Amino acid sequence: MTWLLQLARRIAPTLVALVMALLITGVFILIIGENPLAALGALFDFGDSATAQANSIGVWINRATPLFLSGLAVSIGFRMGLFNIGVEGQYRVATVIAAGVGAAIVLPAPLHILVIVLVAMAAGAAYAAIPAVLKTTRGVSEVISTIMLNSIAIGLAAWFVRSPFADPDLGAGETAATRPIDESGHFPGLNDLFGTLGLEEPRRPVHGFVVVAIVVGIVMAVVLSRSRFGFELRASGLNALAAAANGISSKAMVIKAMLLSGALAGLVGLPDLLGSAHRFQTDSFVAGYGFTGIAVALLGRNRPGGIALAALLFAFLDRAGPRLQSEGIPPAAVTIMQGIVVLSVLIVDEVARRRLRRREERRARAQDPATRSEESAAQPEVSS
Amino acid sequence: MRRVMKLAAGFATAALLLTACAEDDDGGSEDTTESGEDGGSGDGLQVGLAFDVGGRGDRSFNDSAAAGIERAQDELGIEFNELSPNPDGSNRDELLRELADGGHEIIFGIGYAFGEDMDTVADEYPDVQFVRIDGAPSDKENVAVMNFADHQGSFLVGVAAALMSESGQIGFVGGNEGVVINAFGAGFKQGVAAVDDSIEVEDHRLAAGEDPSGFDDAAGGRVAAEAMYDRGVEVVFTAAGDSNVGVFQAAADAGAWAAGTDSDQYETVGDPELQEVIFTSMLKRVDNAVFESIDTYISEGDVESTVYDLSDDGVGYSTSGDHMSEDIIAQLEDYKQQIIDGEIEVSSEE
Structure with a gap:
């Protein structure tokens, strides 16, 4: 019984936040003169036919996967107080290099994919190493350097796709792309799995x-939770000085965290590359996962499980975009909803945390005879 | 598992609360959902339209398409629904599927970025006619691609720019380095050179390669144009979608000239101060292409790929605002005739 109560107490803030977010979005929809109920219906509408439903689930999975990986990459930095905004640039550079290298080699199927994955991780880590080195040797804030490196990444990727990795067989009027990756480098889709489970097969891979x-x-x-590295990461994030006093080199941790973050960022573009695109083309390359990943990591509170749920929620909302528009709700509503969800979860979380702390302080004061006598005296409000 | 429950519970509660909330509000907002419902009494053909990133309201490319489908609604009595992609453009294929599932017989994708997505979806819906505005040719039977001789229209704007400038300092601001914008730039430079081949056109692109961010970067357009005007450039031609407005603002600050693209931007910019600097726009009659495609589909049940150029007024230039003298317009008409007659050949590449 007590665990049930405890569970309720733990999930209550998130629950309240989600309800608040939906209500606020509902108000917005009312203001623009549309029906919030129709919008809610559209949000949960997966389609009429079995194929459409299977397809919707496929879209959901395809959208959630890169968001999860991106959120994970961002969260590694967050855990030790590093604000890696560079995931965006890291996955762009990693994807184009992985596409170029993947097209240049032919290997047996699983090995080919493995090489592409490793190349992407290495490229992402290498690109993340730049801000890490700048920070540890010259004290450059990673926020500034990663933002700038994001811009450089766009130019760098455009150069890669035109010069070293350009597909020579492109027809006139076709936009620059890398050569297609050989069949052995295609990651098998889950479409057959849908069939095995008795569902219709989705139309898109x-x-x-x-x-x-x-x-x-x-x-x-x-x-993160069981290894020494995870402990050191958390320790440096909580108190860098205390961590240093205990022999954890903060410079080494910055380098390690950025490299790991970058390596994970390198994976962000791969679901698309290996699953359906099979080559890098600037037009069809989906940009922006790196930035959305920041919101996903925040919403998921930097825990892998939470990030997975946050990514699923974001993807769920994204997936409903076209359906909502058919109901007359502008596409921006989805973005607004995602923003409000993150904000309300953070706000409600903070409020709940403060209330909890105040209650504990009060209890501590009530139990401690030393403070009980001072209770009547003017006491400075303890809050932050 | 607990977390999943948490989410599910959250949604369920929210659903209930929202229900209560909306009931209090007495509805009243139901009949505004569909955009094309009050169309004429014509044959009620269902037309779907998926915009490029940025959607309706860009005062340029997308709005030109919107004008075309609205004209079809008024004159042909069709009904239409429109959708816009999410900001990263990742769900173009889903927009097309949503429209196809909604029973639309002819579906437009506005912009070359619909390329592969449209070909994929066209295979899934063989009975639906798909029409792409701009882009590489398609080998699918039910996909028609409408292209525009952007380089020809840009040539005329180049001529106009060279005639408007006194010092011979001219600039070009493009959204990116993709094939479409390259054609704008190439045609423009040839037009300038036709008047005075000693002029070097300053060429600035807002994004590298095919990156689409340059089409949605008014601040970047403004900075780029400011730098040009500061160096003494008198006329800037901008082909950068939503970013064009930034170029117009810089021109207004500098008291110099700017030329817009796609729509007649003198009419669409909606700001008298900016109207003062827009002496012409390279018209890309996406509206005509959309309207004519629907018209053809109604009469023939099929749409063929077409290239629109100066000879059928698919591209052209605008004279709204009367900033160009009679003499300049006469010269433009002369060049236009020469291009139509084949005496001048404009290349889409530099």
Whole structure:
């Protein structure tokens, strides 16, 4: 019984926040003269036919996978107080290099994919190493350097796709792209799995890379909570001085965290690359996962499990975009909703935390005879 | 598992609360959902339209398409629904599927970025006619691609720019370095050179490669144009979608000239101060292409890929605002005729 109560207390803030977010969005929809109920219906409408429903689920998975990986990459930095805004640039550079290298080699199927994945992680880590080195040697704030490196990444990727990795067989009028990756480097889709489960097969390829993402998530969860590295990461994040006093070099931690963050960022573009695009083309390359990943990490409170749920929620809302528009709700409503969800979760969380702390302080004061006598005296309000 | 429960519970509660909330509010907002419902009494053909990133209201490319489908609604009695992609443009294929599932017989994708997505979806819906505005040719039977001789229209704007400038300092601001914008730049430079081949056009692109961010970067457009005007440039031609407004603002600050693209931006910019600096726009009659495609589909049940150029007024230049003298317009008409007659060949590449 007590665990039920405890559970309720833990989930209550998030629950309140989600309700608040939906209500506020509902008000917005009312203001623009549309029906919030129709919007809510559209949000949960997965389609009429079995194929449409399977397709919707596929879209959901395909959208959630890169968001999860991006949120995970961002959260590694967050955990030690590093604000890596550079995931955006890191995954762009990693994806174009992985696409170029992947197209240049032919290997047996699983090995080919493995090489592409490793190249992407290495490229992401290498690009993240720049701000890490700048920070540890010259004290450059990673916020500034990663933002700038994001811009450089766009130019760098454009150069890669035109010069070293350009596909020579492109026809006139076609935009620059890398050469297509050989069949052996295609990651099998989950479409057959839908059939096996008795569902209709989705029309678009469902990226099997989600399995890799789940494995990475589990590994990260274990590393962060059970390994020495995870402990040191948290310790440096909580109090860098105390960590240093205990022999944890903050410089080494900055380098390690940025490299790991960058390596994970390198995976963000792979579900698409290996699952359906099979080559890098600036037009069809989906940009922006790196920035959305920041919101996903915040919402998921930097825990792999939370990030997975946050990514699923974001993708769920994104997926409903076209359906909502058919109901007359502008596409910006989805973005507004995502923003409000993050804000309300953070605000409600903070309020709940403060209330809890105040209650504990009061209890502590009530139990401590030393303070009980001072209770009547003017006491400075303890709050932050 | 607990977390999943948490989410599910959150949504369920929210759903209930929202229900209560909306009931209090007495509805009253139901009949505004569909955009094309009050169309004429014509044959009620269902037309779907998926915009490029930025959607309706860009005062340029997308709005030109919107004008075309609205004209079809008024004159042909069709009904239409429109959708816009999410900001990162990742769900273009889903927009097309949503429209196809909604029973639309002919579906437009506005912009070359619909390329592969449209070809993929066209295979899934063989009975639906898809029409793409701009882009590489398609080998699908039910996909028609409408292209525009952007380089020809830009040539005329180049001629106009060279005639408007006194010092011979001219600039070009493009959204990116993709093939479409390259054609604008190439045609423009040839037009300038036709008047005075000693002029070097300053060429600035707001984004590298095919990156689409340059089409949604008014601040970047403004900075780029300011730098040009500061160096003494008198006329800037801008082909950068939403970013064009930034160039117009810089021109207004500098008291110099700017030329817009796609729509007649003198009419669409909606600011008298900016109207003062827009002496012409390279018209890309997306509206005509959309309207004519629908018209053809109604009469023939099929749409063929078409290239619109100066000869059928698919591209052209605008004279709104009367900033160009009669003499300049006469010269433009002369060049236009020469291009139509094939005496001048404009290349889409530099």
